Amino acid sequence: MATQQATPTATMQDSEAAILELARSEPELGQAAVARRLQEQGYRISPSGVRYIWQKHDLETTVKRLNALAADSTEGMEALTDSQRELLERNSVTARLLHPGGNGEKSTDEPLERSELIINAAAELFSTAGYDRTSIRDIASRVGLLPGSIYHHFPSKEELYIAVHREGFRRVLKRAKAAGEGISDPWERLRRACEVHVHGMTEGSPVDRITGTNLALIGNDDIQARIQPFRDEYEEVFRELIDALPMRPDVDRKLFRLTLLGSMNWVYLWFRPGQRTPAQIASAMLDMIRDGVAPVAPQAGTQGRGPGITHEGPL
Template sequence: MTDSLAADAHAASSVTAEEEILRLAREEPELGQVAVAERLRQAGLRISPSGVRYLWQKHGLETAVKRLQALVEHRGGDAEGLTETQRRHLERGRLSERLARGDAAGGPAEGDQEPLERRRLILDAAARLFSAEGYDRTSIRDIARNVGLLPGSVYHYFPSKRELFLAVHREGFERTLERVKAAATSSDDPWECLERACEVHIEGIVGGSSIDRLAGSNLAISRNDELLQEIRPHRADYEAVFRTLIDALPLRAGTDRSLLRLFLLGGMNWIYLWYREGRRSPHDIAAAMVAMLRHGVQP
């Protein structure tokens, strides 16, 4: 650790800041160091993101997976209290650690690894890279390197990058579609159903797994017409849920419900560009967007 980081951590009124950082690590383990620093700033504690990371490292909490593991241990080894997203994140982290230990220690040969575990790691890595770099700038070699495999191992599960991309989207749509359908029938109030469905959609884009975020964000980012045609049926099934939700709303006569649906989905899909962790929650954003649709913004 550099002297500047030590001074930074100390200058934050170290005992109070450290306790608050450890509390957030337990209560919201997926928050990044920038979001934690912002939370502390709002509470009157000044510490930089690098200072947060130093204190995380001091307690062995420098990754979200380690913080989730600490949270489970704090609860006596019970993972039932974790959210679905947190459980997936923890599972992926544990699988990655097992694979890394096997490679480093000369463990089981590739053929002895569980196929479903290997496939899951590949899908998660592909989703992260497709989201960060785009389809055209991501290669099978990049994906293989990300999970510590040879490119041939990836091709064993997915015959091409195109098939891998489609598999990521298919899984993301199916998972998110299931959650949105549940939200869409969770109340007798059509406006409340719409708000809950929007919250699920936004959570998938900004707070879900890489697969959820890729499926939920702007699909046209690849600019690949052939891929977009392949994705279209999955997208149509998903949009049909929102079409039903919009059709159920009591709206002013003459309202273009189709345009309203596209307006809402387009606005939500752009959230991944401007969202910043620690400011507004998916619930807050969904509530505000639906309220503006329902009541307008004119005083």
């Protein structure tokens, strides 16, 4: 629909109506482009004036204008063109990546740096599609960038994959160390670290989830070798926690650690929300292992297999 030419006596109400009409007919236009278009038609309006009207009607972003256009139509999203729907989807994903929430990493609404934005998008695609089936073009499309912009920050897909894991292990390492601060009981310290691990695997960001997946699945020994130092640093936290536990002298603490971490790393395959919480899963896993290794004081007439578990008479 063509915008009506302004009359010499055009009022602010006329300008507002013209701005809103363009918001419906050409929602992709930015404030400067809208101002120029209306100035050519005789309206006295500046880019900041356009933005003021947009904000007044909650239309200051392309996403909001496209959503409003769909909401005002009986056809809903079908009222948008293919390119508009693609733009809306891309920008909606970018908005989620800018403010991922729930991962404990950002306490403000400050946007992420572009490299962090790329890492988050790459982690999401690596988690869902896998390393081999994810391309740099896919990642660039997810964040609304050209592939060349990705290469400006990361020279190859392999380097980006390494960066995703470096960031993932950095985050979970920080949380695991903080989880046990101020707790004297060694079993409780380990339990808190396990809860952090399982929570990241099941309800964390894509960067958190990919950290615990089996690296061998990508079938690339070179990449696995480069990621291994990050994993070793993280496993050192659990090694120290497990070394502090009271256990029978014959317990293989390394096997204990590998069994525990291996069990937790596969939770993401079978976890379903609405059943056990991540904390409950972590505690149950630890208890099942603990019951077999914790020292038990002999008691007359009983056989114990763990703290609080005794069996009267023959098994």
